[in-house]
Amino acid sequence: MTLLEVKNIKKIYSTRFGGNKVQALTNVSFSVEQGEYIAIMGESGSGKTTLLNILASLDKPTSGEVVLSGKSIMTISEQQISAFRRDNLGFVFQDFNLLDNFSIEDNIYLPLVLAGKNYDDMKQRLQPIVQQLGICDILNKFPYEVSGGQKQRTAVARALITKPQLVLADEPTGALDSHASDGLLRLFDEINAAGQTILLVTHSVKAASHAQRVLFLRDGEVFHQIYKASQTQEQMYQKISDTLTVIATGGEHHG
Amino acid sequence: MGKSGFYPKLAVSNIRKNSRFYLPYLLTCVATVAMFYIMSFIASNPGLQDMQGAGTISAMMGFGTVVIGIFATIILFYTNSFLIKRRKKELGLYNILGMGKRHIAKVLFFETVYVTVISLAGGLLGGILFSKLVFMLLLRLVDFKVTLGFNISLQAIQMTLVLFCAIFLLILLFNLFQIKLSKPIELLYGGNHGEREPKTKWPLVVIGILTLGGGYFLALYIKSPIAAIGMFFIAVILVIIGTYCLFTAGSIAWLKMLRRNKKYYYQPRHFSAVSGMLYRMKQNAAGLASICILCTMVLVMVSTSVCMYIGVEDALNLIYPRNVQIYLYECQDQAYQQMSTIVKEEVAKSGLDAYDMVSFQYYQEEDDWNRSLFIGNKMAEALTGEIPGDNGQDYPPNAYLGFNLPGSDGAPSQLLDAIRTRLTTELAGQYDTYESETRSLMAGNIYSAYGGFLFLGMFLGLLFLLATVLIIYYKQISEGYDDKQRFEIMKKVGMSRAETKATVRSQILTVFFLPLIVAVIHIAFAFKIITKLLAVLSLTDISLFISCTGVTILVFAIIYCLVYMFTAKVYYRIVS
Numbered sequence: 072m073t074l075l076e077v078k079n080i081k082k083i084y085s086t087r088f089g090g091n092k093v094q095a096l097t098n099v100s101f102s103v104e105q106g107e108y109i110a111i112m113g114e115s116g117s118g119k120t121t122l123l124n125i126l127a128s129l130d131k132p133t134s135g136e137v138v139l140s141g142k143s144i145m146t147i148s149e150q151q152i153s154a155f156r157r158d159n160l161g162f163v164f165q166d167f168n169l170l171d172n173f174s175i176e177d178n179i180y181l182p183l184v185l186a187g188k189n190y191d192d193m194k195q196r197l198q199p200i201v202q203q204l205g206i207c208d209i210l211n212k213f214p215y216e217v218s219g220g221q222k223q224r225t226a227v228a229r230a231l232i233t234k235p236q237l238v239l240a241d242e243p244t245g246a247l248d249s250h251a252s253d254g255l256l257r258l259f260d261e262i263n264a265a266g267q268t269i270l271l272v273t274h275s276v277k278a279a280s281h282a283q284r285v286l287f288l289r290d291g292e293v294f295h296q297i298y299k300a301s302q303t304q305e306q307m308y309q310k311i312s313d314t315l316t317v318i319a320t321g322g323e324h325h326g
Numbered sequence: 327m328g329k330s331g332f333y334p335k336l337a338v339s340n341i342r343k344n345s346r347f348y349l350p351y352l353l354t355c356v357a358t359v360a361m362f363y364i365m366s367f368i369a370s371n372p373g374l375q376d377m378q379g380a381g382t383i384s385a386m387m388g389f390g391t392v393v394i395g396i397f398a399t400i401i402l403f404y405t406n407s408f409l410i411k412r413r414k415k416e417l418g419l420y421n422i423l424g425m426g427k428r429h430i431a432k433v434l435f436f437e438t439v440y441v442t443v444i445s446l447a448g449g450l451l452g453g454i455l456f457s458k459l460v461f462m463l464l465l466r467l468v469d470f471k472v473t474l475g476f477n478i479s480l481q482a483i484q485m486t487l488v489l490f491c492a493i494f495l496l497i498l499l500f501n502l503f504q505i506k507l508s509k510p511i512e513l514l515y516g517g518n519h520g521e522r523e524p525k526t527k528w529p530l531v532v533i534g535i536l537t538l539g540g541g542y543f544l545a546l547y548i549k550s551p552i553a554a555i556g557m558f559f560i561a562v563i564l565v566i567i568g569t570y571c572l573f574t575a576g577s578i579a580w581l582k583m584l585r586r587n588k589k590y591y592y593q594p595r596h597f598s599a600v601s602g603m604l605y606r607m608k609q610n611a612a613g614l615a616s617i618c619i620l621c622t623m624v625l626v627m628v629s630t631s632v633c634m635y636i637g638v639e640d641a642l643n644l645i646y647p648r649n650v651q652i653y654l655y656e657c658q659d660q661a662y663q664q665m666s667t668i669v670k671e672e673v674a675k676s677g678l679d680a681y682d683m684v685s686f687q688y689y690q691e692e693d694d695w696n697r698s699l700f701i702g703n704k705m706a707e708a709l710t711g712e713i714p715g716d717n718g719q720d721y722p723p724n725a726y727l728g729f730n731l732p733g734s735d736g737a738p739s740q741l742l743d744a745i746r747t748r749l750t751t752e753l754a755g756q757y758d759t760y761e762s763e764t765r766s767l768m769a770g771n772i773y774s775a776y777g778g779f780l781f782l783g784m785f786l787g788l789l790f791l792l793a794t795v796l797i798i799y800y801k802q803i804s805e806g807y808d809d810k811q812r813f814e815i816m817k818k819v820g821m822s823r824a825e826t827k828a829t830v831r832s833q834i835l836t837v838f839f840l841p842l843i844v845a846v847i848h849i850a851f852a853f854k855i856i857t858k859l860l861a862v863l864s865l866t867d868i869s870l871f872i873s874c875t876g877v878t879i880l881v882f883a884i885i886y887c888l889v890y891m892f893t894a895k896v897y898y899r900i901v902s
Contacts, residue, residue, distance in 0.1 A: 129818065150822065157820025168815045170598075172523075172605030177597075182819050184597045190588040213523060229819070 074268050075103040075126070075237060080135035082121050082291075095121040096132070097291035103237070103270060108263040110271040110279040112311070113288030114319075119272050122288065123241055126270065128156050140236060157182050161230030165242035167222040169214040169229075175221075176210040179228045186233070193232075200228050204258065220251030227258065231267070238262075240271045244278050256281045276315065280308040289318055333429070337436035340416075346803065347412055351405050352444060354796055358398040359449020359490055360456065361789055365391045366482040367457045368464060382771070383468065383778040390782050391485075394789060399493050401793050406497045408800045410504055412807075417505060431502050438498040446490055453486070454478055460785075467635070468777030469770075524608045526582055530575035538568025545855040554858040561855065565848060566619055573615035578607050594825055598816065599833040606805065610837065613801050617794050618841035621886075622848045624790045625878055629849075630856060631776075631783030633874035634865060638776045641864040646765035648682065648728030652745065654757040657725040661756035662687055665727055668748050673729070676741045683729035725757070791882075795889050802834065802893040806900035813901045823902070830898055838890050846879060 082096040096118045103109050113119045124130035126137060128144050137144045139159060147155050162168075169178045176197070183193045201207050204224045209217050214225070223243060230238050240259070244252040252275075260281055263269050271282060279285050281304065287295040295314055299307050341348050369387035417430055425433075457479075541564030548554045581604040585591050591600055603610070634641075654665060666685050673680045742762055750760060813826055821829075853875070857868055865871070 127818070150824070153817075153820050153822030153825070156818075162818055164818075168818065170601075170812055170815055172598075172601045172812070177601065180592065181597075181816070184592050185594050185816070185819065185821050185825065187594055188592075190592045193592065215522070 072105045073102050074105045074107070074140055075270070076136075076138040077101050077126070078136045078138070080122070080125060080132045080137065082118075082125065082130075083133045095291055096125075099135075099288070099291070099293055101286055101293055101296075103268060106263070106266050106268055108259070108269045108271070108281070108283045110273055110282035110285045111288060112273060112276075112279050112285055112315070113294075114274075117288040118291040119288055120241070123239060123272050127160060127162065127239055128152050154186070157186055158233060159236045161233060161235035161238040163223070163226050163230050163238065163240040163243045165245035167214070167219075167226045167246070169222055169225055171214050173213075174210065175206065175212055175214065175217065175225050178214065178225055179232055181229060182233050196232055197228075200231055203261070204228050218251070219247050220254055223247060223251065223255055224258065227255070227262075231262065236268065238267060238269045240269065240273075242273055242275075243271070244273070244275055252277070276308055276311045279311050280304050285311055285314075287314060287318060294318060333432045334436045337433050337440060340433065340437060341440060344409075344413065344416075347409050347800075348441075350796060350799055351409055352441065352448075354401060354405055354792065355441060355445030355490075356448040356452060357792055358394070358401060358789070359445050359486060360453035361785070362391070362394050362398055362489065363450055363453030363482055363486045364457045364460050365394050365785065366485045367453070367479045368461055370479055370481045371461065373461075382775045386775075386778045386782050390785060393786060395489055397789055397793070398489075399496075401796065402493055402497060403500070405796060405800065406501070408804060410501050412804060414508070418508075427505055430505055434501050434505070435498065438494055438501075442491065442494040445494075446487065449490075450483060450486060453482075464778070464781045467781050468774040523605060524578050526579045527575040528579070530571045531579050534568050534571025534576055536568075537564045538572060541565035541568055542851045545851050548855055548858060551858040551862045554855050555862065558855055558859060561852075565852075569618055569844065569848075570612070570615045573618065574607075574611035577611055577614075578604065581607065594821075595828055595832055598812070598829050599836070602809070602812070602829075602833055603836065606808075610801065610805075613797055614837065614841050617797055618844045618848075620790045620794045620797075621841055621845035621882070622852075624787045624794070625845060625849055625875070625882060626852065626856065627783040627790075628787040628882075629871070629875040629878040630860065631780040632878065633860065633871045634776045634863065635780040636874065637860075637865045637867050637870050638772060640867055640870075642765065642769055642772060644866065645864050646763070646768065648684065649730045649765050650742070651726065651728040651763050651765075652749075653727075653761040654725040654749070654753070654759075655761070656722050656758035657687070657753075658722050658756040659687075661753040662725040664753060665725055665749065668752065669727055669729070669745055672741060672745045672748060676744070678731055678741065680729040680731055683727070685725065685727040687723040687725050689723050722757075791885065794886075798838065798889060799893055799896075801837075802897045803900065806897040810901050826902060827898065830901065831894070834890070834894050834897060838886075842883065842886055849875065849879070 078100050080096050080099040081094075083092055083094050085092045099118070099122060111119060111122065121130065125132050128137075128147070131145065144152075144155065169175075170181070173181065179197060179201070180193050183196070201210065204227060206221060206224050206228065209221055209225075214222055217225070223246075226243075230240075243259075244255055247255060256278055259269060259271070269282075271278060273279050283299045285297050285299075285307075286293050295318070297307075297310055297314060302310070365387060369384055369391050420430055420433070421427065541561045544557050544561040544564065548557050581600055584596070584600050585604065590596055652665075652669065654661065657665070662685070666683070670680075670683070742764070746760065746762065813821070813830075817826065857871060860866075860871060
């Protein structure tokens with residue numbers, strides 16, 4: 072079943088008086104199946120962030136459509152968009168985006184509190200997630216008291232606690248050391264194995280090699296995609312590296 | 327243009343770019359300079375010397391000048407510390423881009439020079455323009471008619487220049503010292519290093535409760551008005567200490583308690599407001615306490631001075647129930663009988679038509695602190711036919727005689743002289759001391775004292791209000807910048823615009839109105855002691871004081887709300 076469908080997305084940024092126009096996304100189309108783990112790669116300026124913002128409903132495309140489980144997110148009104156985002160999407164960011172004034176526990180509760188859930192309900196949901204993520208014993212600490220890896224796992228817990236249809240991860244390993252990165256990627260594998268759909272935007276070949284499918288973005292277009300299928304992670308890593316080399320040296324389009 | 331023009335230019339563009347911070351600062355500078363000039367202009371005005379009760383007025387205005395001077399220093403330092411804290415990042419960037427501290431100092435020097443020039447020029451100009459208007463207002467308040475030309479006081483200008491140049495020089499030195507002490511990396515992150523959650527300081531909470539309770543207790547249980555004067559200051563100091571302690575420690579304890587109440591805390595509106603305030607309380611508390619104290623000062627000062635001004639007529643009637651009053655202390659009964667005959671004869675001789683003549687004997691009791699007020703009360707008793715009791719003293723009672731004369735100019739001095747001569751010669755040896763007073767003579771003094779007090783109250787009230795507004799504005803703005811990122815994150819996690827607005831509102835409302843509410847509570851407790859103090863000044867109309875206080879609070883609350891709406895708007899614009 073198709074969970075997310077991106078149809079002919081185009082995004083043009085223009086200055087206030089329409090003077091300078093920059094085309095961030097020319098024409099992007101792809102779809103994500105339920106339970107899939109997909110990575111989007113591309114160099115700086117390839118339009119990754121723009122795409123992610125559009126998928127996250129934080130930004131609107133100039134033209135095209137994004138459909139999440141049969142519903143076009145462009146048609147959702149401004150009043151309902153926040154609730155939609157809260158209920159259907161989970162976010163993991165490069166710089167964690169935890170709030171310093173909340174304890175780890177409260178940071179995880181944040182989307183549920185905004186959704187108006189009651190405390191007992193939230194506590195019940197929290198237990199299995201923090202056990203899986205191994206952050207049970209830091210719940211009462213504050214973000215500035217824990218390590219980067221722990222912060223990122225907190226962010227993952229915050230993304231998962233709403234049971235979202237889709238988890239969007241933006242360079243989640245970007246600010247982590249290799250040890251913490253490995254841990255986080257293993258965690259993503261586990262979550263995905265449990266049926267969670269994940270969309271990962273990354274620079275890191277290693278991170279992308281964990282995905283089942285990798286899309287390559289260049290100059291605002293999907294330039295290429297490769298499937299993991301039955302390949303090992305090492306083979307996938309090699310294949311991604313090769314593709315990146317081709318893109319960097321200016322290969323022809325063969326999507 | 328050579329290298330020499332670079333720093334002045336950079337300084338100008340810095341001031342322009344930071345206008346959100348600099349503009350209020352400049353306005354404050356201009357306003358304080360103008361107010362200081364006006365006050366010292368009035369204090370040093372030669373026209374003042376011709377006034378009735380000129381001594382009191384010029385002492386008051388001199389006092390006002392000192393208060394404004396001290397306060398201006400505090401306000402300007404406070405605002406500057408906000409500015410420099412906010413700008414540390416920018417200055418750090420210059421440092422990293424290769425500007426030495428020496429060069430940064432140069433830029434800061436030029437910025438200070440511009441600020442000094444602008445505020446002195448603007449302030450003096452405004453001060454000179456408004457000084458006559460304000461002086462006329464003062465003359466009106468003290469009920470004194472004099473024709474004034476438009477004049478400029480060189481002495482006041484000189485004083486203003488000296489004071490403010492000194493303040494700005496000190497501020498510059500302070501800033502340079504800050505820059506000198508800091509490392510570039512600290513400058514770069516100066517604005518936002520991770521603040522820890524504040525700990526609850528129970529000892530401070532206890533001290534706060536004790537001092538505040540003590541202050542309130544003193545204010546409520548003071549018996550004698552004379553003691554009230556001394557106790558009032560002790561109570562004020564206790565309340566100030568208590569306010570600071572409770573705002574710093576008590577607020578944190580309270581917010582932590584709110585957080586422990588899960589049902590309350592985990593609601594969209596309370597969740598981020600409570601934790602946000604808790605997180606920020608360490609920096610906020612002192613500011614909030616200052617706002618609270620300032621509010622209280624404004625309210626007390628304005629309401630009492632308005633009340634005194636309005637009630638002056640009643641006070642006069644109370645102190646001087648008759649136009650002309652004559653006392654013979656420790657006067658024998660026989661002399662008391664003759665006293666009224668002599669006075670009546672003399673009045674008749676002068677051809678004036680005296681009426682409402684009253685005389686009685688009385689014993690001054692030990693704790694009758696205010697003789698005039700006491701006379702007023704005795705008079706009431708005498709008029710209702712009660713006979714002043716003989717309380718068994720072994721010396722004769724005092725004798726009082728009072729009468730009114732037509733017209734308000736009081737008794738001609740010839741009449742008074744004649745009465746005095748006859749009484750002192752004919753009744754010699756039958757009394758201890760002689761005293762006479764006329765209302766019109768005293769009225770001038772009282773009017774000018776109370777009018778001067780009202781003027782001072784309004785003027786200082788305005789200054790304190792300015793300070794309050796300024797503290798609030800800067801606090802909100804700098805918090806807005808700190809909160810920007812928080813709200814960004816919450817937006818990503820799914821907080822809608824409406825929820826952001828609601829959270830912002832609940833947070834700002836609390837921060838804003840807590841000081842005002844506490845100030846009103848302070849005044850409620852101070853009410854009794856203030857009425858006692860007013861009674862010393864012969865003002866006993868409590869309902870008048872209640873309405874003065876009520877109206878003052880109302881007007882102040884309206885101004886406060888306007889400031890709130892404005893800053894909330896600026897704050898919201900910053901965070902979203």
